[in-house]
Amino acid sequence: MYQMISKQFEDGILMITINRPEKMNALNQQVLKELALVIDEVYSDRNIKGAIITGAGEKAFVAGADISEFLTLSEQGGRELAKLGQTIFQRIESCPKPFVAAVNGFALGGGCELAMACHFRVASENAKFGQPEVNLGLVPGYGGTQRLTQLIGKGKAMELMMTGDMINAADALAWGLVNHVFPAAELLPKTLAILQKIKSKAPLAVAGVIKCVNACVDKQLNGYEVELDEFAACFGTKDMEEGTAAFIQKRLPNFTGK
Structure with a gap:
């Protein structure tokens, strides 16, 4: 089923690796379609409690889109490609189970957009981030203009996208683009540890947090109303009963997840 993605499942966590190291894990249409399939697995498989997305090799998370595919696209073809990418990345962002990007090396263009679609990002010390589409006469098309602005603010996002510059892991951490930076050898173990901690919490509450935080940046939603609904819904769950009882009983x- 998968030719350009590899999977590893252990203790409730699915490791998803973009596996095109000879192309710096660039996103072509086949990779996007395989990503869509594996995201569907995360949604549907009750055994999967969370997922990590990373890239094969030491050089790149995803170094961008596969530019060779752009040369034959018309305006309509470009729209359809961007729509495909936006739809897939929105599925990641909206997933009730946590997606974390473990960024090892270059995360440029579509790769940066993929990382930003995840609920948060952990980076290795050699990570580089950027939206260099202006160098190709393009703008980001997979949601990058929106998510980068949300994450680092209008001014920094404008400069980064209009210059096409890259930033290193230390700057990404300072700007709020990533949550943690680790040595490359520690990237996956540390990311797994964070997800394992999340996995120990109430799944429905974790899903509620994701929904509420996403509502904060959705102009069509009142985030406070979403929070009210999610908070109230928790009182109808067995997990809330168990969590409060365990707290009182000091266990x-x-x-x-019920």
């Missing part, structure tokens, strides 16, 4: 909770 660890056993959440079941």
Whole structure:
């Protein structure tokens, strides 16, 4: 089923690796279609509690889109490609299970956009981020103009996208683009540890947090109303009963996602 993505599943966490190291893991249409399939797996498989997206090799997370595919596209073809990418990345962002990007090396163009679609990002010390589409006479098309602005602010996002410059991991951390920076050898173990911690929490509450935070930047939603609904819904769950009982009894909770 998968030719350009590899998967590894262990203890509730699915590791998704973009596996085109000879092309710096560039996103072509086949990779996008395979990403769509594996995202569907995360949604539908109850055994999967969270997912990590990373890139094969040491040089790149995803170094961008596969530019060779752009040469034959018309304006309509460009629109359809961007729509495909936006739809897939929106599925990641809206997933009720946590997606974390483990960024090893270059995350440029579509790669930066993929990382930003995840719920948060962890980077290795050699990571580089950027939206260099202006160098090709393009703008970001997979949601990058919106998510980068949300994450680092209008001024920094404008400069980064209009100059096409890259920033290193230290700047990405300072600007709020990533949550943590680790040595390359520690990137995946540290990312797994964070997800394992999240996995120990109430799944429905984690899903509620994702929904509420996403509502903060959705102009069609009232985030406070979404929070009210999610907070109230928690009182109808077994997990809330278990969590509060465990707190009172001074023991660890056993959440079941019900």
